[in-house]
Amino acid sequence: MDSEPTTTFTIGLDAPLTGKLADLGLGIKFSAELAIAKANAKNTVPGVRFVLDAKDDQADEQIARSNGEAFVADPKVVGVVGPLTSSGALAMAPVLAKADLAEISPSNTAPSLTWGADYRTKGKTRPYPTYFRTVTTDAVQGPLLARYARSQLKAERAVVVSDTKAYGSNLAAEFATAFEEAGGKVQLRATIEPATTDFSKLVRQIAAVHPDIVYYGGEHPEGGPLSAQLKAAGVKAPVAGGDGLHTDGYIKAAGPGADGDLASNPGISVEGLASAFTFLDDYQKAAHPEAPGPFGPYAYDSTWALIEAVARARQVKGETGSGAEIRKAVAEAVPDVDFFGVTGDVSFDEYGDTRNQVASIYQVQKGSWTAIVPIGRLRDL
The missing domain is CATH 3.40.50.2300 (Response regulator)
Incomplete structure (x- = not known):
């Protein structure tokens, strides 16, 4: 019998929840909530209850950086979904990488985030080892x-x-x-x-x-x-x-x-995907004030990838792992995540990019x- 939750882990989320891009940010937030609700209901990671800490960056890179620092300071945060914008990610990624905190974005498309700023002239060099994304570039x-x-x-x-x-x-x-x-x-x-x-x-x-x-x-x-x-x-x-x-x-x-x-x-049209039907139905039943938008399905898969990574990390570190130890183990487990999600196959290459390059x-x-x-x-x- 699966154990009842005895440990609470937090998944951070950064997106514009107010302002001109709030429609996109809220679609990301509500989709992440669906993934967490499913994981908790099914006790996907035995003994673990997940909660979401959604922070509003207002599409401002300096706020995104500050939010990243807040996630790092909270020992219960084991991973972060977001940010929405590439500018926000460029500000947040070095902060999270320094703390061994995994970050999976459902929407960033700037190639430099995974290939380095000089990829056109010097080739690909991964700048942030804990940064990943579920969309192509x-x-x-x-x-x-x-x-x-x-x-x-x-x-x-x-x-x-x-x-x-x-x-x-x-x-x-x-x-x-x-x-x-x-x-x-x-x-x-x-x-x-x-x-x-x-x-x-x-x-x-x-x-x-x-x-x-x-x-x-x-x-x-x-x-x-x-x-x-x-x-x-x-x-x-x-x-x-x-x-x-x-x-x-x-x-x-x-x-x-x-x-x-x-x-x-930077992804596929999920409306015709059988893998997305349950997600879209659940989202509609939840009666959220904003549609999932183009990045909601990728936010769901980003959140689920972190949940899968937590499950792998717990297998390595055991049920007593916490704080810096577990978040580093989660970041190390993300590259091995491989599942069929709402948007299709979810896995990452050596740069942290999705292998699903469509x-x-x-x-x-x-x-x-x-x-x-x-x-x-x-x-x-």
């Missing part, structure tokens, strides 16, 4: 959409815009490089500051070069208004971007002209996102 989703634009949309001329954050600038660079490698031409590169609302000067510059596609590396609070202002100025080219645009908030901000716009996602492409059709490439691999386009 901009090195996959950026080129995938670029190749789709060339092969399927027959786009020849592109404008590439990005914000100044790690996520947006990396994603834009990956798209631009792949678009030109596929025979297209980037006619204009531009950078905007986060929180920009008036794009009138940029819109005039874009309109003057008559692009076939406008790619925006950044998030929906800026991407949506940019699309709306481009369409209002008569620019008919679709706006495209990464997972930062793949939200209902983008469609609301972009307005009726959003139909035809595109977004990639992405998807969505298009706004009749006011909602529709998967047009549910499962995409670079070799297919």
Whole structure:
């Protein structure tokens, strides 16, 4: 008979729970709660009860760093899910790595988090040994959409815009490089500051070069208004971007002209996956105020990966392991985690990246996102 819980372990979670990106952050939080509730109900790790400590970073990297320091200071925290943004992860990862505290993100896509800042010129070097992620990177989703634009949309001329954050600038660079490698031409590169609302000067510059596609590396609070202002100025080219645009908030901000716009996602479209049916049903039954969004399923799998790692660590350290000893054992166990989750196979390579290197492409059709490439691999386009 399984033992009743005698030990409580905390899984930390960092995401924007308030502010402009709260819809994504809350989807992550509620999904992690489902995983923990299931583990507790089934006594998945005998003798252990899990609790979630969800902290709000407001999509601010300095707050993310402070939250990371708070997780490190709490001896009951055995692992962390998050952050949402790559900028937040770049601030938090060194803090957690120094404390041997495992971190699994359901949404970070900057390649430098696992390959190092100089991966383009010096090759891959893993900077943070306790950092992992369940989604693929901009090195996959950026080129995938670029190749789709060339092969399927027959786009020849592109404008590439990005914000100044790690996520947006990396994603834009990956798209631009792949678009030109596929025979297209980037006619204009531009950078905007986060929180920009008036794009009138940029819109005039874009309109003057008559692009076939406008790619925006950044998030929906800026991407949506940019699309709306481009369409209002008569620019008919679709706006495209990464997972930062793949939200209902983008469609609301972009307005009726959003139909035809595109977004990639660093993972697969789970709506048609049998493995996701139970998760989606449970999420709906819980009547959360926000949808799981593109990262909820990956947050569930990130949380479950930590739970699996705790189970492995307990086998190694025994039921008396706690504090720094158990969290180090958990971090050492994550690379051996291998299970079939909501999003498919969940396991990690030597850099901490998911082995499930697929992405998807969505298009706004009749006011909602529709998967047009549910499962995409670079070799297919």
